[in-house]
Amino acid sequence: xxxxxxxxTICRGIAPHVHxxxxxxxxxxxxxxxxxxxxxxxxxLASQTILGVDRRAKYLLFxxxxxxxxxxxxMTGKFRVLSQxxxxxxxxxxxxxxxxxxxxxxxxxxxxxxxxxAGQHPETHPLLRDLGPEPFDPAFSGDYLHQxxxxxxxxxxxxxxxxxxxxxxxxxxxxxxxxxxGISPTRAAGRVSLARYCRLRDAxxxxxxxxxxxxxxxxxxYVDSRGAPGYFRVHxxxxxxxxxxxxxxxxxxxxxxxxxxxxxxxxxxxx
DNA sequence: CCGGACGCCTGTCGGC
DNA sequence: TGCCGACAGGCGTCCG
Numbered sequence: 001x002x003x004x005x006x007x008x009t010i011c012r013g014i015a016p017h018v019h020x021x022x023x024x025x026x027x028x029x030x031x032x033x034x035x036x037x038x039x040x041x042x043x044x045l046a047s048q049t050i051l052g053v054d055r056r057a058k059y060l061l062f063x064x065x066x067x068x069x070x071x072x073x074x075m076t077g078k079f080r081v082l083s084q085x086x087x088x089x090x091x092x093x094x095x096x097x098x099x100x101x102x103x104x105x106x107x108x109x110x111x112x113x114x115x116x117x118a119g120q121h122p123e124t125h126p127l128l129r130d131l132g133p134e135p136f137d138p139a140f141s142g143d144y145l146h147q148x149x150x151x152x153x154x155x156x157x158x159x160x161x162x163x164x165x166x167x168x169x170x171x172x173x174x175x176x177x178x179x180x181x182g183i184s185p186t187r188a189a190g191r192v193s194l195a196r197y198c199r200l201r202d203a204x205x206x207x208x209x210x211x212x213x214x215x216x217x218x219x220x221x222y223v224d225s226r227g228a229p230g231y232f233r234v235h236x237x238x239x240x241x242x243x244x245x246x247x248x249x250x251x252x253x254x255x256x257x258x259x260x261x262x263x264x265x266x267x268x269x270x271x
Numbered sequence: 272c273c274g275g276a277c278g279c280c281t282g283t284c285g286g287c
Numbered sequence: 288t289g290c291c292g293a294c295a296g297g298c299g300t301c302c303g
Contacts, residue, residue: 034297075280076280111280153274170297221295259275259276
């Protein structure tokens with residue numbers, strides 16, 4: 001479900017409500033997420049204070065003095081803050097209960113998400129270690145993309161969605177960035193010029209920043225930590241708009257499959 | 272080493 | 288109405 005803007009929105013929504021809270025206990029109702037949730041998390045987190053919440057790529061990091069709780073939301077993962085417990089629904093798999101009676105509840109219908117303990121240096125955790133730069137990091141530049149893509153025959157859209165290259169761009173925002181940059185998603189990554197990679201970098205940063213400002217994109221079931229949808233959907237130029245007119249030139253937006261994912265683009269505006 | 276396909280799950284939607 | 292296949296904001300792993 002969530003790409004960078006959605007995870008960032010959840011991170012900002014949760015942070016003020018969990019910051020400084022002390023964990024009373026962790027309840028794991030169903031440990032069968034993408035990887036089994038370790039029972040040890042209960043002992044590790046008990047009586048720890050949440051010092052802060054950060055985002056790295058599409059992961060949320062809950063910092064404590066003893067180490068870091070790492071969470072990925074997969075396709076349908078959600079976090080909500082409740083001021084007091086309510087009877088759990090079918091997919092409410094984990095509760096992090098604080099000493100003041102409030103709680104952070106993890107819900108995930110498809111169970112593609114995950115919860116891991118990452119210790120004091122989460123950046124060395126295997127899931128984070130090999131990730132590429134954040135899109136807002138100066139290291140993510142047109143020059144960087146150009147250098148990394150030489151000799152690559154892979155379609156530029158898959159290159160852009162590769163977490164080893166840059167993080168945070170999932171199917172929606174990769175489609176949108178390529179539209180804004182005027183680059184065909186099927187073009188071989190190694191055959192995109194430096195100038196066009198500079199435009200692609202700018203387009204990616206622009207679409208992600210704008211999406212964050214609008215609280216992310218809700219297509220079907222994404223909601224933030226307060227249960228509110230994101231409002232960026234109305235700003236999408238191509239995603240989900242097959243056969244509709246291109247907002248720039250009016251010709252019909254095409255849909256193809258690339259790496260088993262739906263890919264939307266304008267044949268006239270993107271080359 | 273690379274690129275592409277698979278599989279993990281449940282829910283929803285469209286077509287017959 | 289019901290059934291069935293396709294598809295959905297991700298990504299580690301396996302295979303050629």
